Structure formats: structure tokens, C-alpha cells
Amino acid sequence: MEAFPWLFLLLLLEAKAYSGDGVDPKEVVGVLQESVSLPLETLSGEEVESIIWYSKNKIGIVMPGKERQPATILVMDPHYQGRVSFSEPSYSLYINNLTWEDSGLYQAQVNLRTPSFSPPQRYNLRVYRRLLQPQVTVNVNVSEEGVCDMFLTCSVERAGMDVTYSWLSSEDSSAAVQQGPVLNTSWRLGENALSYTCRASNPISNSSSRSVSVGPFCADTGYPEMSPVTVCFLAKGLLLLLLVVILVTSLWVFQVQKKCEKSRMRKIKTNRMNL
Known part of the structure; x- marks a missing residue:
């Protein structure tokens, strides 16, 4: 039975609300996993009876307290539980830890205690991610x-x-x-x-x-690109070729020296025989 007065009050307040289809929404951008504020404008000098915030579903209702009493706040959508707050004195909507699902249309209906009519205020929230380096x-x-x-x-x-x-x-x-x-x-x-x-x-x-x-x-597009394996084989081949050249040169020098030594020994023997 305790829920009945709340249900009756919500039905009564919604009956006073206007759909606001002709009102252009205010564009608001937010950052993924950060916070955003939907600023609410209230008529100065008017006594507010209640404020109802809507999105895909009804987010919550705020009923300002009388004579400096705290406001009564009821968050109704589980998707926003623990992530929304309503800042006095305007009771603007603050959403923390934004998700992609938070993107979309929002509406605030301010119901006054007087016969004066307050048109609904609408917002279009778009959530973006901060860009990484391209x-x-x-x-x-x-x-x-x-x-x-x-x-x-x-x-x-x-x-x-x-x-x-x-x-x-x-x-x-x-x-x-x-x-x-x-x-x-x-x-x-x-x-x-x-x-x-x-x-x-x-x-x-x-x-x-x-x-x-x-x-x-x-600069080098005219030449075929070689893989590291090919470069490695070419380097080894050049090194092996260099070693072969050094070996052949060393053998040739050794043979030349050997012949020179034999020739010198023959001359020595010839000179001795002539003596």
C-alpha cells in the first residue's frame, strides 16, 4: 500500500507533462566513461512542484523540499542507478561514467505549483571516445x-x-x-x-x-626488395669468396717465394763450382 501514493503522484504529474514534440533539442556531447551535465533552466520566482527526467525510460523524479527541507529524489531506471545526481537549485541532471547506451534524447518536465505552464526542455546527448593516434x-x-x-x-x-x-x-x-x-x-x-x-x-x-x-x-622502388634471409646468404657468400681469394693469393705468394728461393740456391751452387 505504501507504493500506491507514489504511483498516484507520478500519474498525476505525467498528466500535466507536455510531450514537447515541437521543441528542438539542445545538442550536448559527452566523453565515454566521463561525466556530463544536462543544464536545466527554471523560471525565476516560480515555485516548482516536481521535475521529471525522461530518456528511453523514465529516469527519475525530483520533488523540491519546502522551507529548506531536502528534496525527495527517486531514481526509477536501473540503468542510471548510482550514476546520476540532481544538482540544486536547478536540479540539472548529472550523469557519471557515460556509456554508449546513454546516447539519445532526454527530456525534463518542470511542473509548477501555479497554473503557469513550463514547456519541457529537451536534449540530444551524443557520446564519443577520445581518439587514439592515427x-x-x-x-x-x-x-x-x-x-x-x-x-x-x-x-x-x-x-x-x-x-x-x-x-x-x-x-x-x-x-x-x-x-x-x-x-x-x-x-x-x-x-x-x-x-x-x-x-x-x-x-x-x-x-x-x-x-x-x-x-x-x-627512392628504391626500381630494385627488388630482398628479405633478411637473402641478405644474410649474400653476406655469407661474399665472405666465403673473400676467404677463397685470400687463400689463393697466399698460395701464389708462397709458390713465388719458393721458386725465388730455389733460384737463389742454384746461383750460389754455380758460383761455388766456378770457384
Whole structure:
């Protein structure tokens, strides 16, 4: 029986509420796992009977206390239990530890003790994640004329929605050279090699990638790329060849010295016989 007065009061207050379909919602952005405030405006000089906060379901009801008595607050949606508070004196809605499910439309209905009508206040809450550093992948294609055609692709892990991408060059870092996640540029050997940086942005943060220079990706594209194993075999082969050359040279020098020694001994013997 104790729940009956509460139910009756809520039905009575909802009967006074206006759907507010013609009211444009106020845009509010929040950060995932952080806090956000939905500011409530009340009429000055008017005595508030109750405030009802709605989202997908009814969040809760606030009934201000009389004569400096504390307000009566009832949180009704389990999804918001322990995460919401209502700040006096306006009883704006504060939501802590935001989740993706908190995104959406909210409405506050202020019911006055007088016959005056207070239109509902509506909000559109959008929750975003702070962006991680963008990563850039490079694809290279070299034409027969020696022109290096490059595609730079920018991406952000777990980016979420409403992410925009722009590209800045080392030639002019104050203005974007292109919008969008993919940058197409070309470069020819001998030209000034530019560097590019990708910047990703959403309504609550922005982040930039490391600077990528186009020169190193195109300078050696005319030669086949060798794997570390191939390089290792080539190094061993060159070392073995060097050892063989040293060995052959040493044998040749030894043979030459030996012949010279024999020739010298013959001359000595010949001179002795002549004496």
C-alpha cells in the first residue's frame, strides 16, 4: 500500500507533462566513461512542484523540499542507478561514467505549483571516445615513366562515429591539402620530397599521426626488395669468396717465394763450382 501514493503522484504529474514534440533539442556531447551535465533552466520566482527526467525510460523524479527541507529524489531506471545526481537549485541532471547506451534524447518536465505552464526542455546527448593516434599505411605504384604514385590511408582504432580526416603537408602545415582518410600524391626522383601528416577529429578530440615522408618509399622502388634471409646468404657468400681469394693469393705468394728461393740456391751452387 505504501507504493500506491507514489504511483498516484507520478500519474498525476505525467498528466500535466507536455510531450514537447515541437521543441528542438539542445545538442550536448559527452566523453565515454566521463561525466556530463544536462543544464536545466527554471523560471525565476516560480515555485516548482516536481521535475521529471525522461530518456528511453523514465529516469527519475525530483520533488523540491519546502522551507529548506531536502528534496525527495527517486531514481526509477536501473540503468542510471548510482550514476546520476540532481544538482540544486536547478536540479540539472548529472550523469557519471557515460556509456554508449546513454546516447539519445532526454527530456525534463518542470511542473509548477501555479497554473503557469513550463514547456519541457529537451536534449540530444551524443557520446564519443577520445581518439587514439592515427595510423598511416602506404601503397606505392611506379609507372614506366618513373613516376611514383602513392596512396596514403589514415585510420584510427575504435574511432566511433562522426570522425573527420584531413591531411597537412610539410610545405604548408597551416592548411589542409586534402580532406578524407585517403591521400593520393605522386613524386619523381629528384623532386623535393614532401612529408604528410594525418589529423583525425571528432566533436570532443583530435589527434595527429606521425609525419610520413614520401621519398624513402619511392627512392628504391626500381630494385627488388630482398628479405633478411637473402641478405644474410649474400653476406655469407661474399665472405666465403673473400676467404677463397685470400687463400689463393697466399698460395701464389708462397709458390713465388719458393721458386725465388730455389733460384737463389742454384746461383750460389754455380758460383761455388766456378770457384
